[in-house]
Each structure stands twice: as structure tokens, then as C-alpha cells.
Amino acid sequence: MKASGLVLAAALAVSVASLAVERSSVPEKYTWNQQDLYATKAAWEADRDAVAKRIPEIAAFKDHLGDSAQGLLKALETSDAIEKQLSRVYLYASMSADVNTKDAEAQAMRQSVEKTANDYSTAASYFEPEILAIDPVKLDSFLASEPGLKPYKPVLDNIVRMRAHTLSPAEEKVAARMSAMAGAPSSIYSIFTNADLPYAKDVKLPSGEVIPLLDAAAYAKYRALPNREDRDFVFKTFWTTYGAYKRTLGTSLYSVVKNHMAFKDVNKYDSCLAMALDGNNVPVAVYHQLVSDVHTNLPTLHRYLKLRQRMMGVDQLRYEDLYAPIIKQVEMNYTPEQAMETTLKAVAPLGPNYTAALKKGFESRWIDWMPTTGKRSGAYSTGSAYDVHPYQLLNFNGKYDDVSTLAHESGHSMHSYLSNTNQPYATAHYSIFVAEVASTLNENLLFHEVLDQQKDDSARLYLLGERLDGFRQTLFRQTLFAEFEMKIHEMAEAGQPLTGDSLTKLYLDLVKTYYGDAAGVCKVNDLYGTEWSYIPHFYRNFYVYQYATSMVASSSLAERIRLEAAQKPAGGKKPVTTARDAYLKMLSGGSSKYPIDLLKDAGVDMTTSAPFNAAIAEMNAIMDQMEAILNKGGKPRA
Numbered sequence: 001m002k003a004s005g006l007v008l009a010a011a012l013a014v015s016v017a018s019l020a021v022e023r024s025s026v027p028e029k030y031t032w033n034q035q036d037l038y039a040t041k042a043a044w045e046a047d048r049d050a051v052a053k054r055i056p057e058i059a060a061f062k063d064h065l066g067d068s069a070q071g072l073l074k075a076l077e078t079s080d081a082i083e084k085q086l087s088r089v090y091l092y093a094s095m096s097a098d099v100n101t102k103d104a105e106a107q108a109m110r111q112s113v114e115k116t117a118n119d120y121s122t123a124a125s126y127f128e129p130e131i132l133a134i135d136p137v138k139l140d141s142f143l144a145s146e147p148g149l150k151p152y153k154p155v156l157d158n159i160v161r162m163r164a165h166t167l168s169p170a171e172e173k174v175a176a177r178m179s180a181m182a183g184a185p186s187s188i189y190s191i192f193t194n195a196d197l198p199y200a201k202d203v204k205l206p207s208g209e210v211i212p213l214l215d216a217a218a219y220a221k222y223r224a225l226p227n228r229e230d231r232d233f234v235f236k237t238f239w240t241t242y243g244a245y246k247r248t249l250g251t252s253l254y255s256v257v258k259n260h261m262a263f264k265d266v267n268k269y270d271s272c273l274a275m276a277l278d279g280n281n282v283p284v285a286v287y288h289q290l291v292s293d294v295h296t297n298l299p300t301l302h303r304y305l306k307l308r309q310r311m312m313g314v315d316q317l318r319y320e321d322l323y324a325p326i327i328k329q330v331e332m333n334y335t336p337e338q339a340m341e342t343t344l345k346a347v348a349p350l351g352p353n354y355t356a357a358l359k360k361g362f363e364s365r366w367i368d369w370m371p372t373t374g375k376r377s378g379a380y381s382t383g384s385a386y387d388v389h390p391y392q393l394l395n396f397n398g399k400y401d402d403v404s405t406l407a408h409e410s411g412h413s414m415h416s417y418l419s420n421t422n423q424p425y426a427t428a429h430y431s432i433f434v435a436e437v438a439s440t441l442n443e444n445l446l447f448h449e450v451l452d453q454q455k456d457d458s459a460r461l462y463l464l465g466e467r468l469d470g471f472r473q474t475l476f477r478q479t480l481f482a483e484f485e486m487k488i489h490e491m492a493e494a495g496q497p498l499t500g501d502s503l504t505k506l507y508l509d510l511v512k513t514y515y516g517d518a519a520g521v522c523k524v525n526d527l528y529g530t531e532w533s534y535i536p537h538f539y540r541n542f543y544v545y546q547y548a549t550s551m552v553a554s555s556s557l558a559e560r561i562r563l564e565a566a567q568k569p570a571g572g573k574k575p576v577t578t579a580r581d582a583y584l585k586m587l588s589g590g591s592s593k594y595p596i597d598l599l600k601d602a603g604v605d606m607t608t609s610a611p612f613n614a615a616i617a618e619m620n621a622i623m624d625q626m627e628a629i630l631n632k633g634g635k636p637r638a
């Protein structure tokens with residue numbers, strides 16, 4: 001069994017791709033080779049039926065896990081074998097469903113496996129409590145006497161680690177019922193903001209354009225309008241709409257926090273934050289470190305804001321100006337072949353083995369490239385077919401962003417490839433905390449490769465500007481969210497009630513601090529204090545901080561790897577590859593160690609400021625380059 005149990009691909013926010021062509025018109029080389037999983041649908045069906053028949057095997061070990069080392073090993077191996085087979089069966093079905101969301105047959109295939117997966121989870125639910133019931137001394141002697149159990153040590157350690165927070169069977173029953181109810185605020189929030197919230201209709205902009213409905217998706221698009229009066233109007237209208245419901249939305253968010261507090265007490269944690277981070281064994285100090293590093297480095301954010309003000313040519317930067325374009329978008333177009341070539345060149349600092357494996361993946365159809373009719377939107381990589389190979393779903397439109405997505409997903413694919421080939425099944429699965437390091441590191445390498453090749457100042461300015469805003473949005477904005485999330489839990493834990501007004505005050509104070517309102521760096525209208533009510537991630541229990549930590553870790557690693565790769569050793573000496581090798585070891589490590597330790601071994605200690613400082617140094621280097629171009633007189637085309 002995997003450290004985190006059976007993972008089925010998340011079917012979050014599935015919507016259909018735009019700019020689609022018919023699937024039948026796409027050349028085979030741009031489609032993924034599903035036959036590597038099963039040659040035919042009949043073969044898939046046979047395997048699905050076979051794995052469903054194996055589930056009763058699990059029941060045979062019930063009440064016997066503590067009997068002997070050999071018995072425990074047999075039970076773990078059996079559950080792994082079933083999970084592995086089930087994952088492959090599920091993947092085939094979900095890939096079929098994803099390339100055509102309107103294909104009822106494919107949807108039914110997926111549903112049939114979901115049912116089998118549920119049956120398996122129920123049948124195997126006794127594993128953790130029974131393992132916990134084994135006397136620790138006895139469990140140690142099992143591990144010492146049966147070498148076959150060695151690969152399972154991290155999994156067993158992780159279960160035992162949670163002993164102090166594990167409930168009695170009777171409490172467990174009550175907690176399971178509580179969990180079923182705990183999702184209510186999130187469901188209500190989602191229905192309310194997506195279906196019922198009366199968004200402004202037929203909004204006429206000062207410039208004359210009419211927006212039929214100013215909902216969240218329209219806001220995300222129109223807040224970036226180049227005309228300042230227009231976007232001011234969009235901001236004011238949208239936040240007035242949300243502001244009218246801050247009491248309801250505040251009550252909803254308070255309910256989530258109260259849920260967390262109830263579970264914290266039941267599971268005997270000191271704080272909601274400690275409970276949330278304990279799943280991946282991430283120390284609370286990492287979270288505090290991130291928040292404190294961001295505050296120390298607010299002057300770097302302010303430097304960016306002043307640069308933005310200069311480039312936009314405005315007297316006073318305002319919060320409404322943050323999404324407006326500062327540089328005219330430069331058209332860069334890529335074919336899939338050019339995208340692959342650029343990505344392979346970009347990841348060259350990761351060494352010949354990494355590059356060769358990825359090239360082979362590109363050539364052997366790991367990827368489904370094109371947006372086709374009915375295909376789900378977005379992109380993902382999956383490594384859940386342990387002994388086959390990773391797969392990627394893309395919706396490639398030939399822009400720089402699409403190449404960046406390819407590099408990102410290829411980071412995940414190679415992480416899966418390396419963990420799956422180097423780890424036993426039990427520890428092959430990696431956690432989110434390290435996953436986004438692998439993907440954002442490749443984005444980082446791609447950015448530097450494309451920038452280095454680009455000689456045109458306007459194009460360079462565009463690339464630098466986009467990257468810089470990526471830092472603002474990921475490092476600063478996500479950490480602001482993380483700090484808000486931490487503070488609302490602290491307030492509730494201290495007995496202070498959360499209301500629409502108190503949440504708005506807290507949020508506004510944070511935004512004003514981050515964006516330097518008092519010093520006049522960027523003025524924030526009080527009306528926008530209700531922005532918290534539009535962020536769905538606050539319903540995901542301390543999730544967003546990982547966006548920031550991943551970017552911090554990958555900036556720090558990428559910098560060292562790039563510097564090393566740039567060195568030309570004299571006189572036939574072997575090049576130094578210490579940073580690269582340590583990083584590849586992390587990618588090969590799956591969940592054989594806790595994520596924070598995997599990163600530490602790779603040279604990134606997330607409990608210190610060093611990695612954050614590397615990211616800030618990169619941000620400042622980007623601004624140095626932008627200012628040098630601007631000072632040349634190369635006036636940006638706004």
C-alpha cells in the first residue's frame with residue numbers, strides 16, 4: 001500500500017477545451033498511446049473484472065496483520081498488487097473519458113472502476129488501525145526479522161507516527177460521520193458563487209463595451225483591460241457585488257474554520273495549522289518561515305510595483321492596475337516539434353540521462369497534444385501506471401505559455417518516471433509538497449533558455465515581465481492568502497468570532513501592508529477588502545502555501561543547477577554535478593523519505609531563509625535586466 005493510499009486522478013473543474021478540432025483529424029503522433037496500457041478495450045475489461053474478483057483476498061488478512069512478519073508482508077504485498085492493477089485499470093478508463101467528455105461509454109467505464117476502487121478501500125480500511133494495534137516492539141522485531149518488509153518501513157513509520165492522533169474505533173465512527181458533514185460549507189460556497197450569486201448583468205464599460213455577465217471568470221478576464229477607467233469600473237462593480245454578501249460568505253468561511261477546530265480537538269492537535277501540515281509531516285516552522293521571509297522581502301515586491309508604475313506611466317499605482325499589461329505581448333509561436341526541442345534544450349542542465357529519458361517519452365507518445373472536440377481543458381501528467389510510463393494531457397495552442405505547460409508537465413512526468421523506476425511500488429508515490437518543485441523547476445529552466453536565445457529587447461522585456469509577475473502572484477499573493485488563512489484560524493482558536501466585517505478588516509490590513517499602501521507604493525481601495533470571499537482555496541485547508549514553497553525551493557535548486565552547468569571545467573576535468581545529482585536523487589526518491597527531508601538532501605532547507613533569498617535574488621536580477629533595457633531608451637510598447 002502506498003504511503004497515501006490509493007490515488008485516483010482528481011476530476012477537478014472539468015470543462016471542455018476551446019479551439020478544438022475533431023479527434024479523428026489529429027495525426028497519431030500527437031495522441032497518447034493508450035495501447036501501452038491495454039491493447040484493446042476487451043483486454044481492459046478482462047483486467048477490470050479480474051481485479052474486482054481479487055478484492056476478497058484482502059478480507060482474508062483481517063485480524064491477522066499482527067500474527068507474524070511473513071503474514072504482514074503477504075498482506076502488504078497483496079494490497080499493493082491490487083492497488084497497482086486497479087490504478088492501471090482506472091487510468092485507462094479516465095484517459096478515455098478525458099479525451100471525450102461527451103462519450104457516455106467512456107464515462108461509464110470510469111464509473112465502473114470507481115465503484116471497484118470504493119469496494120477495495122472499504123475492504124482494506126482495517127489496515128491502519130490494525131497496524132497501529134501491533135505493539136511497537138513487536139513491529140520492530142518484524143522489520144528486523146523479515147527483509148521483505150524493508151521497502152515498507154517508510155509506510156509503516158508513517159502510520160505509527162500518527163499514533164497519538166489516531167482515534168478509538170468508536171470515536172472513528174463519529175469522526176467519519178462528522179467528516180461527511182464537514183464538506184457542507186464548501187459545497188454551499190461553490191453552489192452559491194457559481195450558480196446563485198447575482199452577478200452584475202449587462203455591465204456597460206466607460207469605453208462602451210458591454211459585459212453580459214460580470215461573474216468570476218469574466219472578472220479574471222476584464223480586470224486586465226488596458227483602459228484604466230474600464231478596469232476601475234470592473235473592479236468596483238465586481239467587489240460591490242461580493243461585498244453585499246460578505247455576511248453570508250463570512251459565516252460560510254467561519255463554519256470551515258470551526259470544522260477544522262473540531263477535528264483538531266478530536267485528533268489532539270495544538271492548532272489547526274499543525275493538524276493540516278502533519279499529513280505530510282511538514283513542520284509548522286516551514287509555514288512561519290515563509291510568512292516571515294515574505295515580510296522581510298516586501299521591499300522587493302515594492303521595487304516591482306514601482307517599476308510597474310514607471311512602465312505604465314501613471315502617477316499613482318493602484319490595486320486595479322496589477323493585472324493590466326505593462327508590455328505588449330510578443331507573439332512567439334511553436335509547433336509541437338519546436339516545443340519539444342526547446343524543452344529538451346532547456347532541461348539539458350539536468351544531465352544526459354534525464355534529457356534522453358524525456359526525449360524517449362516524447363518519441364513514444366506519452367503525450368496527448370491537441371485540443372479536440374469534447375476533450376477536457378487544462379493539462380496534467382499522471383504517473384499512476386507504475387510499470388508502464390507517465391502520460392500527459394495537453395491542450396497545445398502553440399504559444400509560449402503552452403511550451404511552459406509542456407515543460408511543467410514534463411517535470412511531473414519525469415518525477416513519476418524516476419520515482420517509479422527507482423522505488424518499489426510502496427514508496428513510489430510522491431507528495432504535493434515536492435511535486436510542484438519538479439514542475440516549476442522545469443518552467444524556470446525553460447524561461448532561462450528562451451530568454452538566453454532571445455535578442456529582441458521587446459520580446460526580452462515581455463518574457464522578463466511575465467516571469468516577474470509570476471513571482472508576485474506565486475510568492476507574494478499566495479503567501480498573503482496563506483497568512484490570512486493562518487490568522488483566521490488563530491483568531492478562532494483564541495475565541496474571537498469571525499464575521500464578514502472582521503474577515504474583511506483582516507484581509508484589507510494584509511493587502512495594504514503587502515502592497516505598501518501607507519507609503520503610497522500601491523493604493524488599495526477599502527472596497528477590495530472583500531477579496532477573501534472570492535478565493536475558493538480557503539476551503540482547501542492550508543493548501544496554498546505549497547504554491548509559494550514549491551517556487552521558492554525550485555528557484556533555489558534551479559539557480560545552483562544552472563550555475564553548475566554553465567561552468568566549463570578546464571583541461572578535460574570532469575564537470576561538477578553535485579547540485580544536479582542531489583536533485584535527481586530527490587526525483588528518484590518518491591516517498592521513501594518525508595518531503596521536507598527529500599528537499600533537505602537535495603540541498604534546500606525549507607526551515608531557513610536561504611531558499612527564499614535565492615528566489616528574491618532572481619526577482620531582483622530580472623528587474624535589473626528590465627531596467628537596463630528601459631534605460632537604453634527602448635521604450636516599452638504599452
Ligand SMILES: [Zn+2]
Nearest residue numbers: 408412436439
Ligand atoms: Zn503541476
